[in-house]
Amino acid sequence: MANLDTVKAKNLNQFDGLAPYGCRFSVLTTDALGNSRQVAQASPNVEVVTADPARIRSSMLGSLLQLLRTRRFHLAELYPSSHLALVMAAMVKAWRLPLVIVARGEEWYYLTGQMSRRQRQSFRMTYRLADHVIYKETYMEPLLRDLGKRSAWMLPNAVRVPERTHVHEPGRCTLLYMNSMKDFRHPKVPLEAFLRICQRAGLRGDSPIRMRIVGFQGERASDPVVRSREAELRRMVAGRDVPVELHPWTTEPGPWLDQADVFLLPADVVFLNYTLLEAMSREVAPVVQATDASDRILTHGESGCILPLSVDAWEEAMEQLIGDHALRARLGRAARARVQECFSLEAWAERYHRIYESVAGGRT
CATH class of the missing domain: 3.40.50.2000 (Glycogen Phosphorylase B;)
Structure with a gap:
């Protein structure tokens, strides 16, 4: 190789x-x-x-x-x-x-x-x-x-499907975006949607309902587009008391996925994102952008959510998943079964x- x-x-x-x-x-x-x-x-x-x-x-x-x-x-x-x-x-x-x-x-x-x-x-x-x-x-x-x-x-x-499965708890929910900020990915959309939810529900920085964005390269980013996107995301949360965490890119995704309840992938290319499969294998409910072959990975409403790249659509889906741990669990189980059947x-x-x-x- x-x-x-x-x-x-x-x-x-x-x-x-x-x-x-x-x-x-x-x-x-x-x-x-x-x-x-x-x-x-x-x-x-x-x-x-x-x-x-x-x-x-x-x-x-x-x-x-x-x-x-x-x-x-x-x-x-x-x-x-x-x-x-x-x-x-x-x-x-x-x-x-x-x-x-x-x-x-x-x-x-x-x-x-x-x-x-x-x-x-x-x-x-x-x-x-x-x-x-x-x-x-x-x-x-x-x-x-x-x-x-x-x-x-x-x-x-x-991916290798882990034996341990995820427990979705009521009253708690961690939404995770974990990928780079390349130009065909759009983390700004779910972040803007989550900030709307925070404002309407009065969520503060210590809330058990959280959004984590993992993938910042900081000074290591050579692509000016990536640097610009990262700066924009930081500006969106700067000085605000909201439960949003911004973390650097990691070579060890496992701990982040183990703590997640919902995996967010707003991207022009969804098939077949490796981290998405890892999340699905852990029974983390997936939410992905409607694009070419998204429906070859999961079925909307059965093993995840497939959404247009619209802040309104992501806000509605994220709010529903935040408030319904049984729905997250059902989608997560079906997502894991899909990986076992087709992507083992x-x-x-x-x-x-x-x-x-x-x-x-x-x-x-």
């Missing part, structure tokens, strides 16, 4: 899920958070190779060359997130390895015109070098057709292994 910015906990699903099939991984990462080896140390079938932060480009390419020379690989997975990916793709092809692009989200910026001309050219050329594509979002399909990628598999995210790690790993067998063919 090449060109990861960091090894995350969700990558362990791939490593651990495919371990019973005898799969081993060499992971080449820029290690943006500096903890990739620590995250992966629990997976014995993984070796992590990190870039030298003082010379990322040369050390990444040098490390890839060293891996190609000293390991016997069956295939290479590549994350197409930079011009560096194009050079890596060319190196893999020169080694005559099957090249698999893992489409993880950069495609959104290509389709919405947010890449520079040079970035678009590199992106297209990287894709054209690929033999196969693994993708997880339905919005990516037109791009794959445009690029002529006939060998493509849709492999949505999957076991079924996902079996599917991934079949893809590997198809790609690698008879390579030994």
